[in-house]
Each structure stands twice: as structure tokens, then as C-alpha cells.
Amino acid sequence: MLIRKGIKLGKKVEEISIGEKLYLTEKIEDKDLLLYLGLTNDSNPLYIQHDYAAETAYQKPIVPTIMLNGIITSAISKHIPGPGSRIIEQNMRFIEPVYHYETINIILEVDSVNISENIIYIHVNATNESNKPVIEGIVIVMPPL
Structure with a gap:
């Protein structure tokens, strides 16, 4: 069903299978961080100031978790x-x-499908370049009706 000039609705709950996966690879760039900081007015120096971060246990700037969450929720809105x-x-x-300029690999996997409630459960796993886990979670999603 077309909604508006070529934009289709995503999959309905009946069209989604347990085990369905989406693989993402994302590299966090300065432009992404600056956009986030500009939008949110988040002034935590740990996110952008290298000299400040060098004095912390992290040693270098880290990526705000809400940015990482945004990558995941965007993939759900676009794909699964x-x-x-x-x-x-x-x-x-x-x-x-997750540090600046780091590449992360994210796997979204449909864990459960509840047709009667029109809900799916998507398991999230993300690893960094060293293949160490950086994110784990579950997202409950209501597919389009």
C-alpha cells in the first residue's frame, strides 16, 4: 500500500518472522557528534573535548548513548x-x-512475534572493532496496522 509518493508501509506483524535479522555497520564521525550536540544542547565535555576526556578513565571522548540508541531506532523505523x-x-x-571514529556492528534480530497484540520484540547486539560487546537490549515495536 502506498502512503505518499513512493513511501510504503513497513511489514505488518503477519509478515515478520522470528529470526529475521538486520546487520548494520556504523562509523561515528565528528559531524554526527556535532549535530547531536547542537540539537540537544548537551555540553558534557566527555563527548567532544579531547583534553578533558584525556583526564578521565576513558582517556578519549565517547559517543553519547542516546546517539547510539538513535542509530538503532532509525534502523527499526526504516527496515524492521x-x-x-x-x-x-x-x-x-x-x-x-563507544569512542569517536569507532566502527560498530549492530545486529537486530526478531526475537518474538505476537500477532494478536500486533507487537514484535527485537533483540539488539552491538560490538566494536575489537568484537567486544558494547550494546545489548530489547526493543518492543508495534508494526504498521
Whole structure:
């Protein structure tokens, strides 16, 4: 079903299968961080000031967790289940910090499908360049009706 000039609705709950996966690779660039900081007015120096971060346990600037969360929720809105879907709950654990210029690999996997309630559960796993876990969580999504 077309909604508006070529934009289709995402998958309906009946079209989604347990085990369905989406693989993402994201590199965090300065432009992304500056956009985030400008939008949120978040002035935590740990996110952008190299000299400040060098004095912390992290040794270098880290990526705000809400930015990482945004990458995940954007992928859900675009791909699984896609346009028209709505996140109704999420629980994320940010195991290790993600640093500037680091590439992360994210796997979104459909864990459960509840057709009667029109809800799917998507498990999130992300690793850094060293293959160490950085994010783990679950996102509960309502696919388009």
C-alpha cells in the first residue's frame, strides 16, 4: 500500500518472522557528534573535548548513548518492520563506551512475534572493532496496522 509518493508501509506483524535479522555497520564521525550536540544542547565535555576526556578513565571522548540508541531506532523505523512502525518500549544496556571514529556492528534480530497484540520484540547486539560487546537490549515495536 502506498502512503505518499513512493513511501510504503513497513511489514505488518503477519509478515515478520522470528529470526529475521538486520546487520548494520556504523562509523561515528565528528559531524554526527556535532549535530547531536547542537540539537540537544548537551555540553558534557566527555563527548567532544579531547583534553578533558584525556583526564578521565576513558582517556578519549565517547559517543553519547542516546546517539547510539538513535542509530538503532532509525534502523527499526526504516527496515524492521519499517515505515509506520512505532517503538513502544526499549531496554538497552551500554556495556562498554563507544569512542569517536569507532566502527560498530549492530545486529537486530526478531526475537518474538505476537500477532494478536500486533507487537514484535527485537533483540539488539552491538560490538566494536575489537568484537567486544558494547550494546545489548530489547526493543518492543508495534508494526504498521
